[in-house]
Amino acid sequence: MFHKKVKDVLEIYLVGELDEHASHYIRPKLDALIESESFSKMVIDFRELFFMDSTGVGVLIGRYKKLSQRQIPLFLKNPSAQIDRIFRMSGLYKIMPLTV
């Protein structure tokens, strides 16, 4: 995982696989970034994430809740076909829209 700050947008790039095992270190990393950086919008880019299962949905909803307390919107970008299907079936884009 790596991140970039572009103006007031925090861009997160997830890399590799996001399953239950990976969630144990990705979750605290995301939370540390959310706490330490100041930004008004967050975008999570999935272009380098080649595997995700339903664990990822829980991780995203958890981060969404933290961000919405601070009224910061979250957007998702570049999911693979599989990951996009999981997002659609869980209705995730209704609360964290797909962006280009």
Add this chain to the structure above:
Amino acid sequence: MKRINKFKMEFDAISQNESFARGVVGAFLARLNPSIDEINDVKTAVSEAVTNAIVHGYEGRENGIITLSVLIDGMLATITIEDKGEGIPDIEKAKEPFYTTKPEEERSGMGFTVMESFMDSVEVRSGKKGTVVILKKELGKCFHMRRLSL
């Protein structure tokens, strides 16, 4: 090529083995020349069932054993994931989208929904002695469709 081909293995129910388990299934099925999408569908479903065995079946206990077997019959893959854990009291309820018994651990309750949408069929048997999930998928469908249209 022989029509029937199978393997069976046991592994510790720890989270490090999630990627190993789905990777082994992917490698075994690769010789059928399925599409990348089909392999990814199966790997995702296997990951769901294995993760459930670890986090729900054995509830994070590290001494659990998961049995994984794959049977190929022609182009039909049957994958069985078995644990000797807690069991599921109400299978119908467990299969509902967004139903989870672990919301405090940020579970979304989408695992069975993902399995059902990525596989042709999902069968669950569960009792006090554990849970068995049987996943089936006919591979090479894209290929056959292409051949028929020629």
